[in-house]
Amino acid sequence: MFTCLRHDGKARLGQLTTAHGLVSTPAFMPVGTLATVKAVPSEVVAATGAQMILANTYHLMLRPGAERVARLGGLHTFMNWPGPILTDSGGFQVMSLAGLRTVNAGGITFRSHIDGARYYLTPERSIAIQRALDADITMALDECIPFPATQEQAAASMRLSMHWAERCRAAFVTRPGYGLFGIVQGSIYPDLRKESVRCLRLMGFDGYAIGGLAVGESQEIMFTVLEQTVPLMPSNYPRYLMGVGKPEDLVGGVLRGIDLFDCVLPTRSGRTAQAFTHHGTVNMRNARHAEDSRPLEDTCTCMTCRRYSRAYLHHLVRSREILGIMLLTWHNLHFYQTLMQTMRTAIAHGALTACVESFMAGLRAGDIRQSS
C-alpha cells in the first residue's frame, strides 16, 4: 500500500494507497477526535489540502460507540469524510484521560471519563472497534508510558506492547486497501527501540509507527531517537511519527525519513488564539493586532487570509466568538498542509535542504512589523 517515489537525503516522497484514496507523503493528518476535526466542516478540511485524517478510538468507543458508527455506515459516511482515515488504538487516551486504569497482559480495564462506565480494552477489541469504524489504517494497541521512564519500566512496557502487537496482527482481518501499523516503543533507549523494531518486522505490518515520543522530551532527544530508530525500519513501508508536532518538528521528522504525522496543535491552537505563520507563531489576543488591517499572512491563500484582517481576528478572539476559533483553525490547518506540500515539492526537486533553510529562517525572523 506504500510506494516510495523519490529520496532527498533521508527524506522520502511517497504515496500511500488506501480503500478510500491516495495520500501523498510526507503527510500531516488533522485530528478528528470525535468524528469531527474541531470547528471545521469536512469540505473545509479537504480544501486545506488534507488527504487523510486521524480519529480517536477511545473517544469514539465511548461516544457514539463503534457499533453505532458501523450501523450508520462507518466513519466516512457518518462524518462525511470520503477520504482515508487512520484510527489510533485507544491506548494513548486510556492512559491520559480514563479513570481507574488497570493494565495487565490481557488488556486495559478503565472507567469512562464521561460517565464512569467500566470498559475492558484488549488488542482484539481495539482491532474490532477500528474495523467497525471502517478505518483505512488500523493501529496496534500499545502501552504509552510517561517521560522520563527508567530503562526497566520502558523495557517491560515495550515488551507488553510487542505482545499486544502480535495479538493485533493475528486479530486484524486483511482486506484490500486496509492496513495495520505496528508501533515501535522503547522510550529513549536505543537498544529497546532496536528490539522493538526487530519484533515488529518479524510479525510484519503494513506500516511502522514510532510511539512514545512527543510526551515531554526535548526536540533534541526526539530527533536523536529518530536518528537511531528510523534507519532500522523497513524502507518499503510508511513510517509514522505519532502525535508530532510543531512545524519545526515536522521539518525535522521529514529530514529524518518520516512519512506521516498527526497532531492536535493546529486545531487546538485555533481555539487558544495562536496562529501559525511563516514568521512564527502569532498570538492573536495581542493588542498590537487591534487596528492591523493586513491579513495574518499576505502570501497565504486560505479562506481566512483572503477575507479577514488581523484586526477582525483579534476582535473575534477578544470577544470569544466561535467564528474566531473557526477562522484560526482553518488557517492553521492550511498552514500545516502548505508546509507539507512545500516539502513534498522540494523533495521531488531534490531541494529539501534549501527549502528547510528558507523556512527556518522565516520562523527565526519573527512576525511582520506592526503596521504604522
Next chain:
Amino acid sequence: MFTCLRHDGKARLGQLTTAHGLVSTPAFMPVGTLATVKAVPSEVVAATGAQMILANTYHLMLRPGAERVARLGGLHTFMNWPGPILTDSGGFQVMSLAGLRTVNAGGITFRSHIDGARYYLTPERSIAIQRALDADITMALDECIPFPATQEQAAASMRLSMHWAERCRAAFVTRPGYGLFGIVQGSIYPDLRKESVRCLRLMGFDGYAIGGLAVGESQEIMFTVLEQTVPLMPSNYPRYLMGVGKPEDLVGGVLRGIDLFDCVLPTRSGRTAQAFTHHGTVNMRNARHAEDSRPLEDTCTCMTCRRYSRAYLHHLVRSREILGIMLLTWHNLHFYQTLMQTMRTAIAHGALTACVESFMAGLRAGDIRQSS
C-alpha cells in the same frame, strides 16, 4: 429607498434599495451582534439567502469601538459582509445588559457590562456611532420598557422616545442609499401607538419600525398591536417589526403588512441544539435521533441537510462539538430565509393564504416519525 411591488391582502412584496445593494421584502435579517453572525462565516450567511444583516450598536461601541471600525473601513469591510447592514440604536441592549443605567431627557448613562466603564449614549451619539459603523439603515434611539407597563409609564416612555427620535432625525446626515428609521412605541395601548406613529410621520423617516414588542407578551397581543398600528403607518415606506421572532410570528407579521424582521432565534437555537423544520422545532439532543441516518429535513437544500445525518448532528450536540453549533445554525438560518423566499413567491402569485395554511399545517403535524 423602498418600492412596494405587489400586495396580497395586507402582505406586501417590496424592494429596499441601499448603498450596499437590494433587499427583497418581506425579509428576515440574521443578527450579527459583534460584527459576526455567531458561528457563521459571511459567505455562508449569504449562501443561506440573507441579503441584509443586523449589527448591535451597543456591543460594537464597547468592543471594538465604533471609531476603530471606521478606521478599519467600516463594518462591511471589517466583517467581510458586502451587503446591506442595519444597526440598532443601542437602546435595547443598554436596557437589558448594561449596569447602573440612568435615563433622563438628555440620554442614557450606563456602565459597560464588560469592564464597568462609564458611557453616555445620546440620540446624537447613537447616530454618530451608526454612521461610523457605516450602517445602511440607522435606527433612532428609543427607550424600551418591559412588558407589562402601565399606560402612564408607556406614555411617558413613548414621549421620551419621540423626543429622541426628533433629535436623531436632526442629527442624521442624509446620504444616497442610507436611511434612518423611526421606531413606534406605546406598548399595548392603541392611543399611544397612534400618537407615536403621528409624531414620527410628522418628522419623516425612511422607514418605520415597531418596537416594544416581543418583550414577553403573547403572540395574540402582539398581533393585535400590529393590526391596530400597521394601518396607521405610511404605505410607501418599509415597516420593520423589531426582534421578531418565531417562524409563526414571521408569518403572522407578513400577513399583517410587515416587511422586515430580525431575531436571534435561529442563531441562538443553533447553540442550544434546536433545529427549525417544516415539521416544527426539533431538539437534536433527543435520543431518538441517535441512529437516524436521515437528514434533518429531506427536502432542505442547506449545507447541513445535504451532507449530514440527524445521527451525526445528535452526536455532535451531545459531544458539545463546535461543528454541531455551526451546522445547526447554518440550517436554521437557511430555514428562515427559505420561509421568507416562499412567502415572497406566494405574494407575487397572490397565493399567500394557501402558502401560509400549508406551512402552518406542516408545523402542526410535528416531526417526522422515528426511523425503524
